[in-house]
Amino acid sequence: MTGLPANSGGAALPQAAPERLGSSDAPLLHVRDLNVRIPTPAGELHAVRGVNFDLNNGEVLGLVGESGSGKSVTLRALLRLHRAPVKMSGEVSYAGENLLTMPESRLRSVRGGQVSMIFQEPMTALNPVLTVGDQILENLSEHRGLRGRAAQERAAELLDLMGIPSPKARLADYPHQFSGGMRQRAMIAIALASEPRLLLADEPTTALDVTIQDQILRLLLKLRSELNMSIILVTHDLGVIAQTCDRVAVMYGGRLVETATVHDLFRRPLHAYSLGLLQSLPGAGQHRRPLQPIPGGPPNLLSLPPGCPFAPRCAFVTEACLGAEPPLVEVAPGRQSACVHFDRLPPLAQAASVEEVAL
């Protein structure tokens, strides 16, 4: 018997686990001053600029921000997936060991076993010359010690959990015989086969239709509560964050600009950029409001302006925003913001409740 749950079907969404947020246990992941610099023909692109955060056991952290803000580069850096000439620095301490400096052999056993990653683009993770079944079996054997008939049954069960019809038969298929959505789900099945303690998920459900998306998000939450798995979920979809996460880190221009519990962020954002993101949501029901997209585009990471990188697009900008870049500091219990005007931001035009956005 493994700890993986049976298909969650249409059951109510498992609730977030706020009691874990204040846990005195040491964090599972402790990230300090993480930087990623990418050499490009136009100069060095500082894609991740001094990111700090902790992740507790069983916690789901959403990493949200516009395209190009550095979410994927951050996630890949956590597992030291960038190769030279890309430069990574800082500390990524997982269960007390620094993933950025541990020997390659040790890192290999952590990757795919205790820490799994699912990517936006499944073909980067699937091996085209191995059947889907063989790829699941490989993980079951290496990380769970399962072989033979028990492993075959478990592999079919995993595909079934992902909503893939005729799972036993489909184990013999190669990735190219699966549709795009099925490949995405097969990749998630492979990543979950090892029953990781930490799952790094980069837009895992973006390409899927809403029913399958919902099913997979429910499954991830079930795994979180049954296996005490921690998850970092990268997404640009605040609805997915509201539905899934305990805490959220908002990223802009390669830095975290706000961190808060999901409830606090949706109740009252404390960074002008987060406020802009929430105001660009349509809302629902009686709270339906006109879309207010954030004007302008993301900053050029090759030549950032001095001061707050959001200042050129910000409706609340003053002189105080234009000198040094504001640091991310604690502005209320459990809340951090890098906005000079965090305490002067207006409330959302119509309060966005988590429930409303998750609809």
Ligand SMILES: Nc1ncnc2c1ncn2[C@@H]1O[C@H](COP(=O)(O)OP(=O)(O)OP(=O)(O)O)[C@@H](O)[C@H]1O
């Ligand atoms: N291999 C690379 N070479 C050059 N620049 C890169 C490379 N990978 C990422 N970048 C740049 O780093 C910055 C951060 O990219 P990243 O993919 O992390 O953004 P993101 O927030 O995940 O966006 P998206 O939501 O579109 O995936 C962007 O400016 C991107 O163009």
